[in-house]
Each structure stands twice: as C-alpha cells, then as structure tokens.
Amino acid sequence: xxNQVKVFGVWESPFxxxxxxxxxxxxxxxxxxxEDLSTKSPELxxxxxxxxxxxxxxxxxxxxxxxxxxxxxxxxxxxxGTPLLPQDPHERANSRFWAKFMDDKLLPAAIKxxxxxxxxxxxxxxxxxxxxxxxLKGKKFFGGESIGLVDIACCIVALWLDVxxxxxxxxxFTKEKHPKLYKWSEEYMNCSIIKETLPPRADLLAFWQSxxxxxxxxx
Numbered sequence: 509x510x511n512q513v514k515v516f517g518v519w520e521s522p523f524x525x526x527x528x529x530x531x532x533x534x535x536x537x538x539x540x541x542x543e544d545l546s547t548k549s550p551e552l553x554x555x556x557x558x559x560x561x562x563x564x565x566x567x568x569x570x571x572x573x574x575x576x577x578x579x580x581x582x583x584x585x586x587x588x589g590t591p592l593l594p595q596d597p598h599e600r601a602n603s604r605f606w607a608k609f610m611d612d613k614l615l616p617a618a619i620k621x622x623x624x625x626x627x628x629x630x631x632x633x634x635x636x637x638x639x640x641x642x643x644l645k646g647k648k649f650f651g652g653e654s655i656g657l658v659d660i661a662c663c664i665v666a667l668w669l670d671v672x673x674x675x676x677x678x679x680x681f682t683k684e685k686h687p688k689l690y691k692w693s694e695e696y697m698n699c700s701i702i703k704e705t706l707p708p709r710a711d712l713l714a715f716w717q718s719x720x721x722x723x724x725x726x727x
C-alpha cells in the first residue's frame with residue numbers, strides 16, 4: 509500500500525509546523541489541510557475526538573495526534589533524510605526530555621505571559637531560556653550539526669516567542685541575554701526547509717498584534 513500522508517493544521521500553529529518540518533526533512537510527500545478552529549471540520553473531530561485540536565497526522569487512514577508523538581512516529585517510520593533522534597539511548601532520552609521541557613515548561617510560561625503580561629512571568633521565561641542556552645553547549649543545533657527533535661520543538665522560540673515579544677513591546681529573548689540561543693535561532697531560521705515551512709514573520713506579527721491589546725508592562 510502506498511504511503512498516504514495527510515496533515516491537518518493551522519498556518520499560525522507552531523505545533524502544526526513541527527510536523528511539516530519533520531516530513532520535509534524526511535522527504536515525505538503529504539497533503540496539507542488548513543483547519544478553521546472556530547468551525548472545526550468533521551474530519552478533525554473524527555480523528556482527534558479527545559482534544560479536538562491540531563495537528564492531526566493521518567498515515568494510510570490511521571490518525572496520530574500530539575506533535576511530539578507524531579515527530580517520533582515519523583522518525584521511526586521513514587529512515588530517509590536526517591534522523592530526528594540520536595541512536596545512543598541516553599542521548600535519545602535527553603532529546604525527549606528537552607522536547608518535553610518546551611511543552612511542559614516554556615510554553616505554559618509563554619501562555620501565562622500572553623494572558624497576564626506580568627514582570628515575574630517575563631523573568632521566568634528568561635530563566636527557562638537560560639536553561640536552553642546551557643543545553644546547547646556550544647553546538648550549532650541541539651542535535652549537533654543537523655536539526656533534530658529538540659530543534660524542531662524549539663521553533664516556538666525561534667519565531668513565535670520573538671514575534672510575541674515584539675507585538676507586546678517587551679524583551680525576553682535577545683542576543684544580549686541569550687547569545688548562544690540567539691545564534692542558534694539565526695542558524696535554524698536560515699535553513700531552507702525551515703524558511704519554506706514556517707509562516708512569514710510579518711504575517712505572524714500582524715496576527716499576534718491583532719490579538720494582543722497594549723498592556724502596561726515594566727521591562
């Protein structure tokens with residue numbers, strides 16, 4: 509049976525883009541379906557009845573949900589292209605830890621900031637970014653010389669966090685505060701696959717500016 513791959517996502521979602529990046533890195537052809545989360549399609553509700561959110565990954569009619577789970581499935585299913593996870597068991601476990609760190613620590617802090625704009629949340633985010641900075645350990649990417657699972661998970665930092673801080677008018681992630689991580693983001697955003705997959709920065713900035721009302725926040 510030929511591989512039939514479909515991705516349900518929304519253009520502004522970093523989680524949808526994680527899946528597309530992984531597929532392109534593996535050279536896998538896929539069909540993309542843009543969802544409207546205000547009127548979710550019957551297919552989305554059918555394939556992700558529990559969370560009712562994107563991304564949904566469909567392979568030969570079988571759905572998989574949750575972006576990090578999908579990334580591991582892609583890596584295990586297609587051996588072409590760049591491996592997303594290292595072969596060494598300890599390094600694989602470490603990669604999983606830092607990918608989860610993004611979703612369990614940094615993302616909730618970013619959501620909390622968007623809702624509250626509080627100074628202590630900014631400080632929390634800066635501290636979490638500093639932990640990522642240390643984990644880079646002078647490497648080009650978290651995966652070494654090539655983009656891997658952690659790098660794809662961190663696309664939220666490379667684009668979305670940078671856009672949100674500009675939309676709100678605060679500084680959390682800067683070259684001065686996190687020089688290694690900032691250099692990583694430049695290398696990451698310069699990758700041809702990343703460039704062609706992530707939404708244009710101007711469009712994403714306009715999207716967030718339309719949703720974030722000015723708020724008095726001391727920096």
